[in-house]
Amino acid sequence: MSYRALFSLCFTAWFMAPVGASALTYVPVPDTLLVDRADAVVRATVVSRSVGDETGRVMTSYEFDITEVLRGEGLGSRLIVKVLGGIDLAKGLGVKVFGTPEFDPGDSTLLFLSTAQDGSYRVLHIFQGAFIERRSGAQRTYERPGTDRFEVATSNVEPGAGSDSARMTIQLAAPMPRDADLFEQWISDRQAGVIRSADYFLPESSRDVTVIASPFTYLAGDDFILRWFEFDSGRKVRWHRHKDGQAGFSSKGAQEFKKARKAWKRKFSGVPIKLTNAGTTSSTTGFDIADSRNTLLHRDFNDSIEEDFECPGGGVLAIGGLSDFDFFFTQWKGLSTLAAHEAEIVVNDGIDCFVQGNSDLMAQIYAHELGHTLGLGHACGDPSSPKCSKSDFLAEALMAARLDQPFGAEIHDDDILAARQLYDEDFWAAACDQKAPGAKSFCSKCGPCGEGQGNCKKDGDCFGTLVCTRDVGVDFGFDADVNVCTAP
Numbered sequence: 001m002s003y004r005a006l007f008s009l010c011f012t013a014w015f016m017a018p019v020g021a022s023a024l025t026y027v028p029v030p031d032t033l034l035v036d037r038a039d040a041v042v043r044a045t046v047v048s049r050s051v052g053d054e055t056g057r058v059m060t061s062y063e064f065d066i067t068e069v070l071r072g073e074g075l076g077s078r079l080i081v082k083v084l085g086g087i088d089l090a091k092g093l094g095v096k097v098f099g100t101p102e103f104d105p106g107d108s109t110l111l112f113l114s115t116a117q118d119g120s121y122r123v124l125h126i127f128q129g130a131f132i133e134r135r136s137g138a139q140r141t142y143e144r145p146g147t148d149r150f151e152v153a154t155s156n157v158e159p160g161a162g163s164d165s166a167r168m169t170i171q172l173a174a175p176m177p178r179d180a181d182l183f184e185q186w187i188s189d190r191q192a193g194v195i196r197s198a199d200y201f202l203p204e205s206s207r208d209v210t211v212i213a214s215p216f217t218y219l220a221g222d223d224f225i226l227r228w229f230e231f232d233s234g235r236k237v238r239w240h241r242h243k244d245g246q247a248g249f250s251s252k253g254a255q256e257f258k259k260a261r262k263a264w265k266r267k268f269s270g271v272p273i274k275l276t277n278a279g280t281t282s283s284t285t286g287f288d289i290a291d292s293r294n295t296l297l298h299r300d301f302n303d304s305i306e307e308d309f310e311c312p313g314g315g316v317l318a319i320g321g322l323s324d325f326d327f328f329f330t331q332w333k334g335l336s337t338l339a340a341h342e343a344e345i346v347v348n349d350g351i352d353c354f355v356q357g358n359s360d361l362m363a364q365i366y367a368h369e370l371g372h373t374l375g376l377g378h379a380c381g382d383p384s385s386p387k388c389s390k391s392d393f394l395a396e397a398l399m400a401a402r403l404d405q406p407f408g409a410e411i412h413d414d415d416i417l418a419a420r421q422l423y424d425e426d427f428w429a430a431a432c433d434q435k436a437p438g439a440k441s442f443c444s445k446c447g448p449c450g451e452g453q454g455n456c457k458k459d460g461d462c463f464g465t466l467v468c469t470r471d472v473g474v475d476f477g478f479d480a481d482v483n484v485c486t487a488p
């Protein structure tokens, strides 16, 4: 594959990248807790979908036909599930929260739900309680919406199991789909008081070894992207913090948020991202009402995230996204683009037991959410992005969906490339397109590289399962000391 072909692949994939799922940082919730905490567990089929304004809060309503009730009482034949955010340009409604599940009419699903005050339902832990049924021959499987995902492989963490359990659940995570019949039986057994270990996980399917299509995922719609235009003309995006501050930190989170803002300023040559401090505010509107302020809420004042974070158990740590943007398209690098105007970050209640006053960890969570507000999706690990196990390049990203390895407010290679693609007008042309494969650091700076491309430093510089093979350049038309990405 030539480097031209690689970049046209990336660029095409950028258009086609599955988008619209999530911008949040989370810790996987074990299936045991999904069952135990759900008001209802149902098999249901999506009938319709609509975006509406619910007293100031933009939500997407899905109507479901219930096929089977596995848990819950008094459920009729239909129910409404509402998801925070949604975009309907014709209605003039648009709030994009990265991390919320999206369904299409006709989708067969398995849902773990909580009841809301208006009688409708919410998906437990934003997206962790939603599964799509897939059929292949006689086999039915459940996977989280999207194509690539990871799951909690075993679920032996029970409430009261000890203070380190939230961290334990992280280590138990592995990417596996579930056998639908066995998973339903396990849920029914648990519902009947039969507590047994999980027997429903399937090995990863073979399609997972296919090369990933795009290194970047964006906070976007099906056919457009979102970005700030302020930076292009040297302007700044100013951030407020709620006056109450982050509990458990001497600076009330101010220092941590400063580190997070600075992380996005550094390391870029052509990207003029400038996020500055606008001081504190008493406004708690968050995602509910646009107030022309970009605001960090240290608590979930409006219950934007239905379930609090719990230890043990896990859950969503924070969400970030855009609460106001243009409703007409502007062109950016030839792509339909909506200009961002207002962003929000909401930290979930109950995260103190997980963060435990760790300044680097808090700063990392803020920095990740800031990445979403800049228009970036997840590098890997959510329903819309590749699996993190596909490459170190992705797994090391600040924008990886799951918080596995606390490393502080740092952006890494994949984050830099994604940000440059979104904010550096000259990125393709100047930085990489004129740089030939085989050049020093080509794969780490402009990759990941496809088969036969170099120069790589490590396996993570290469797409998918390709490995970085040392000093084989001469076989591929480069100098002998060039390292090349090759099939394992």
Ligand SMILES: [Zn+2]
Residues within 6 Å of the ligand: 022, 023, 024, 025, 098, 368, 369, 372, 378, 399, 400, 401
């Ligand atoms: Zn995220």
